[in-house]
Amino acid sequence: MLLLAATAPLWRTIDQPVALKGFVAMVGLLLIAWQLWWFLGRHGGGVAARESEAGLQEITIIVDGGYSPSRIKVKAGQPMRLAFHRIDPSSCVAQVIFPDFHKTLDLPLEATTSLELPPTKAGVYPFHCGMNMVRGVLEVK
Amino acid sequence: MERELARERTLLRRKVSVAAVLTVLVMLSSLPHMLGLHALPFLPLWFTSPWTQLILTTPLLFWCGRDIFTGAVSAFRQHSADMNTLVAAGTGIAYLTSLFTTLFPQVLIAEGLPADVYYEIVAVILTMVLLGRLLEARARGQTSEAIRRLLQLQPPTARVLREGQPVDVPVSLVVVGDLVQVRPGEKIPVDGEVSEGSSWVEESMLTGEPTPVAKAAGDAVIGASMNRSGSFTFRVSRVGANTVLAQIVELVRQAQSSRTQVQRLADQVVGWFVPVVIALAIAAFVAWFLISGNPVLAMLFLVSVLVIACPCALGLATPTSIMVASGKGAENGLIFRSAEALETAGKLRTIVLDKTGTLTRGQPEVTDFERLAGGVLPADTLLALTAALESRSEHPLAEAITTYARSQLKDSALPAVEGFEAVAGRGVQGSIAGQQVRVGTPRWFEELGIDTAALQPLVERLEAAACSVAAVVVDGRIEACFGVADPLKTSSEAAVAALRRLGLQVVMLSGDARRTAEVVAAQVGIERVIAEVRPADKSSVIRKLQEQGEGPVAMVGDGINDAPALAQADVGIAMGTGTDVAIAASDITLISGNLTGVPAAIELSRAAMANIRQNLFFAFAYNVAGIPIAAGLLFPFTGWLLSPMIAGAAMAFSSVSVVSNALRLRNFRPARLPLATT
Numbered sequence: 001m002l003l004l005a006a007t008a009p010l011w012r013t014i015d016q017p018v019a020l021k022g023f024v025a026m027v028g029l030l031l032i033a034w035q036l037w038w039f040l041g042r043h044g045g046g047v048a049a050r051e052s053e054a055g056l057q058e059i060t061i062i063v064d065g066g067y068s069p070s071r072i073k074v075k076a077g078q079p080m081r082l083a084f085h086r087i088d089p090s091s092c093v094a095q096v097i098f099p100d101f102h103k104t105l106d107l108p109l110e111a112t113t114s115l116e117l118p119p120t121k122a123g124v125y126p127f128h129c130g131m132n133m134v135r136g137v138l139e140v141k
Numbered sequence: 142m143e144r145e146l147a148r149e150r151t152l153l154r155r156k157v158s159v160a161a162v163l164t165v166l167v168m169l170s171s172l173p174h175m176l177g178l179h180a181l182p183f184l185p186l187w188f189t190s191p192w193t194q195l196i197l198t199t200p201l202l203f204w205c206g207r208d209i210f211t212g213a214v215s216a217f218r219q220h221s222a223d224m225n226t227l228v229a230a231g232t233g234i235a236y237l238t239s240l241f242t243t244l245f246p247q248v249l250i251a252e253g254l255p256a257d258v259y260y261e262i263v264a265v266i267l268t269m270v271l272l273g274r275l276l277e278a279r280a281r282g283q284t285s286e287a288i289r290r291l292l293q294l295q296p297p298t299a300r301v302l303r304e305g306q307p308v309d310v311p312v313s314l315v316v317v318g319d320l321v322q323v324r325p326g327e328k329i330p331v332d333g334e335v336s337e338g339s340s341w342v343e344e345s346m347l348t349g350e351p352t353p354v355a356k357a358a359g360d361a362v363i364g365a366s367m368n369r370s371g372s373f374t375f376r377v378s379r380v381g382a383n384t385v386l387a388q389i390v391e392l393v394r395q396a397q398s399s400r401t402q403v404q405r406l407a408d409q410v411v412g413w414f415v416p417v418v419i420a421l422a423i424a425a426f427v428a429w430f431l432i433s434g435n436p437v438l439a440m441l442f443l444v445s446v447l448v449i450a451c452p453c454a455l456g457l458a459t460p461t462s463i464m465v466a467s468g469k470g471a472e473n474g475l476i477f478r479s480a481e482a483l484e485t486a487g488k489l490r491t492i493v494l495d496k497t498g499t500l501t502r503g504q505p506e507v508t509d510f511e512r513l514a515g516g517v518l519p520a521d522t523l524l525a526l527t528a529a530l531e532s533r534s535e536h537p538l539a540e541a542i543t544t545y546a547r548s549q550l551k552d553s554a555l556p557a558v559e560g561f562e563a564v565a566g567r568g569v570q571g572s573i574a575g576q577q578v579r580v581g582t583p584r585w586f587e588e589l590g591i592d593t594a595a596l597q598p599l600v601e602r603l604e605a606a607a608c609s610v611a612a613v614v615v616d617g618r619i620e621a622c623f624g625v626a627d628p629l630k631t632s633s634e635a636a637v638a639a640l641r642r643l644g645l646q647v648v649m650l651s652g653d654a655r656r657t658a659e660v661v662a663a664q665v666g667i668e669r670v671i672a673e674v675r676p677a678d679k680s681s682v683i684r685k686l687q688e689q690g691e692g693p694v695a696m697v698g699d700g701i702n703d704a705p706a707l708a709q710a711d712v713g714i715a716m717g718t719g720t721d722v723a724i725a726a727s728d729i730t731l732i733s734g735n736l737t738g739v740p741a742a743i744e745l746s747r748a749a750m751a752n753i754r755q756n757l758f759f760a761f762a763y764n765v766a767g768i769p770i771a772a773g774l775l776f777p778f779t780g781w782l783l784s785p786m787i788a789g790a791a792m793a794f795s796s797v798s799v800v801s802n803a804l805r806l807r808n809f810r811p812a813r814l815p816l817a818t819t
Contacts, residue, residue: 014252016434028427032420039222039416065215090212091149091278092223097398102479104398126408130460134221135412 046071046139049080056081063096063107064088067127067136076122076140085112095130098138150278157271160205164264167197171261191243194260202236206267222415224453228270228789230419231447232263235785238440239263254437259785266448266789273793277453280800283807284461285397287468291390294346294365299330302374312380319377323368331364331377332384338373342366347385348733349474349741389732392476396467397460399479403753404459407760414452418768422446425772441785445771449788450764453796458756461803466749469809474732475742482728485712486746491691492640492739493671493683495698495706496651496658497537499716499736500637500665501627503699505537507545508608509624513595516620521550523621526578527613529555534569538609541625542580566652566675568611579614582654583622584673591617604656607664633665636736641666643743646691650674650682650706679706687711697739714739741811748809756799763795 047069049059056079062068063086074080084096086107096105098115105115120140128135173181173189180186187193202210206229213229216222239258242249246256300307302320312330315321320336323329329342341353344366353369356362362375365386381387400408422443429439463480470477477483497503512520528546531539532555547553561571567588568581579586583600586593593612596619600610608624640647649667651658651674658672671682679696683706686694696703696710707713707727715727716734731738771788775781 012254012433012435012438014254014434016430021431021434024430025427028423032423035419035423036416039220039419040413041220043220064219065212065217066219066221068219070219070221088212088215089149090208091146092212094146099398099400102395102399104394128408134216134223 046073046137048073051075051078055079058083060085060112061136062087063093065090065093066134067096070136071139072136073139073141074120077119079116079119081114081116082138083112083114086110093129093134096127097130098125098127100125146278146282150275153271153275153278156205157268157275160201160264160268160271163197163201163205164261164268167194167201167261167264170194170197171258174257175261191239191246191256191258191260194258195240195243198236198239198260198264201264201267202232205271206232209267209270222419224415224451226415227418227447227450227452228266230422231444231785231789232266234440234447235259235266235444236263238437249437254435257437259441262444262785262789265786269786269790269793270448273797276797277457277800280797280804281461283804284464284800285468286807287465287471288390288393288397291365291386291393291471294328295386296328296330296365300324315377315380317377317380320374321377322372322374324372325368325370327368329362329364329366329368329375332379333362333364333375333377335360335362335373335375338371340371340373341369343369344733346472347389347474348735349472349738350733350735385732389471389476392478392730393467393471396477396479396483397464399481401459401463401480401484401753403484403750403757404480407455407458407757410761411452411456414450414455414764418446418450418452421768421772429773441782442771442773444785445773445783445788446768448785449767449771449783449792451760451767451792451795452764454760454763454799455757457796457799457803458760459753461800462749462752462756462806465803465806466745466752466809469806470742470745473738473741473745473811474735475738475745476730476732477742478728478730482712483746483749485693486695486729486743487750489645489693489695489712489743491646491648491686491694493648493650493686493694493696493706493710494637494667494736495679495696495703496649496653496661497627498699499697500633500649500661501629503537503627505541505609505625505627507541507623508606508626509603510545510549510621511599511624512621513599513619515595515618517618518615518620520621523613523615524549525552525555526573526576526615527580527621527623529558529573530561530569530571530578530580533558533561533571534563536563536569537627538611538625539569539580542611542623545623565677577616580611581614583610583612584654586612586614586619591619593619595619596622600654601656604654605660607657607660609653609657629661629664630736632735632737636739637665637667639737639740640743643740645743648686650679650696652676676703677705679703680709682706683709695739697736714742737811744811745809749806752803752806756802759802760795760799763791767791767795 049057051057057074058081059072060083063084065088084107086109089109094107096107101117105113107113122140125138126135170189170193209225210229212225216226239260242256242258249256297312298309299312299315300322301310301315307322315331335356335358339357342356342362343353344350344363347363347366364384425446426439426443429442430436466483467477494500524546528543531543556573558571558573563569567585568579570579583593583596591614596612599622603610603624608626610622610624612622613620637647647667648669649662651672653672655672658670662670674682683694683696693711695712695714696706697714698707699716713727714729717730717732729742771783
């Protein structure tokens, strides 16, 4: 029962006009190109954290299907506080992990949870949800 | 957090039940069509109508599958694509196509196609995905079981003496300095030092050591360990986040949130996986439309590709194994600091064992005190001079000599020392009552140009018995010498043998004279010895081994004196003392201080890495094989066409299999040796 039993009646070739075939192929290719651009292309240069008088860099990140913003820019050598506000009920995003800092943060629903990180060297530090499907990047410059 | 997860699981369970009932009804309704018949005698015609199926499937899609669709939409807005995107796109397309057919069947009939609907595909896929999620959530809950169990070890209350009267107070209100009573069979609530009474305490839940440990006044006790026979009172030394238990939990959590090198590969793949699958699915649709001209057939291939792909399996492959393995380690008293430590420990080729405190107990005792022929001072004077000088030093040998000398002396008052100086790796010197007194290694005195000929036969005899030799020189005249030996831990020999069985080159590192070191090495079965290494040179010895291509190299030491060498090694393994968990320079801490933990850690690491490799292989192979089959690549050769329903089921269970495989690590036992006592 691995395969669809009712293959035979379904397998029917239909002569489609060449124009239609060409049109479908065109639309298909455009769709492929567009979704690759949408998901993989770079969108926006990231959001810079604001700086308090004490030199602490702060930013609030909304967790809803993804991290907004997902690309966070901070300055090197200054402490930072990342506040995660989770509104997405999916348990997938109930945790956010910063592997380079060995930090896991549990995010309760409808609440803001803060993570303070020490001053850091310049570099790109990714973070992601517990299942590693939702991802963001901390850019330290 | 726990409560939220539980609530979510209950809701998910309810959704799965509802989805299952609806799916069975939809399947029944579509039975005639699936069998290629117009009608079945026991099913009324209205029940098999596409409209009935539409009515049954719609709540399934919009209530049971709601999170999948909202998740996909919000991810889409964030320019990210995940599992939800694929499932939502797959079932959404099948649902819309069927809806179109239900509303306008004549369009398809005019094309010469049967006006078939595919609601059962939507129903089965969604149910399978939800069921898979439920199973996965349950299994994932088990991966963090070890931490939960550790947290549950601490009893909720402590019996604190307040004005001499025992009062039960919540553990959170216990402060440092409190006196706490513990009766037989009770758990020790926090860390402290026994002030009165004695007992046997079982620490296996923290150290992995199976035999109970004797505790009497002055001994440290660890919170969450179990008091067996006696009653005692202890003074609290650490509470809250500073307790050993809290530190262990914190270290395990940290390790679980770090990642391995192998995971980086999986991470990169996961990043572009979903968009590529969508591209392949569209390509499959276009290709099949061009080949057959049949839009329905092309749509089925599109849906199959979308729902068979499982990025989750890739994403889960390493973290789940790391979670289970680091938890398992904690159960056995092996604390891994990071996933990378867990990864590298399995690849080790050379393991360097520090002698003192690692192979031996680290508490040297004087075995010989010999006066030399050329000496002029009486024994008592010599012992008093030596004790006065050595009591100023913190070297373990000095401690042993001081203890010995004091035990031999009647008068406890020691003469005053002026100009005390410790010469690293050599000895100590100072002047006492106008005499220049030195206690140190024979090598030092050779360097100073003192005639050590009379000492040589003694040195040879003592070193052959694995003793370290400290000579006493007064005003440039050799007066006496001490033989100091550090007894071996009983577990050392078995641990070395186990390491060799694991195929590692075992090297012993020691500051002792070559002959002494070689005798000890021979006793535990080590062939390669690097002796006469001063503490500061230990890390350069490790570096040399690494440069000679003998790496990855692990260094096993006591964590405090050996910190630079531990940091230099690819894996630094610190022998804990049971109370000192968070040793900064180490990658792995053995809480028990038992050397058999080293082979156990390496075995666990190898088991974990094998498990990760299986998971990654399975996840990659599943996707690499599944997607082309779903795209119909085999169809021209075999006539095989994978049903989207089967594709959905395969996807749901591939991530469940990955998590289940990781859970097998819970059965890990350091099989090759019983964890013997020190």
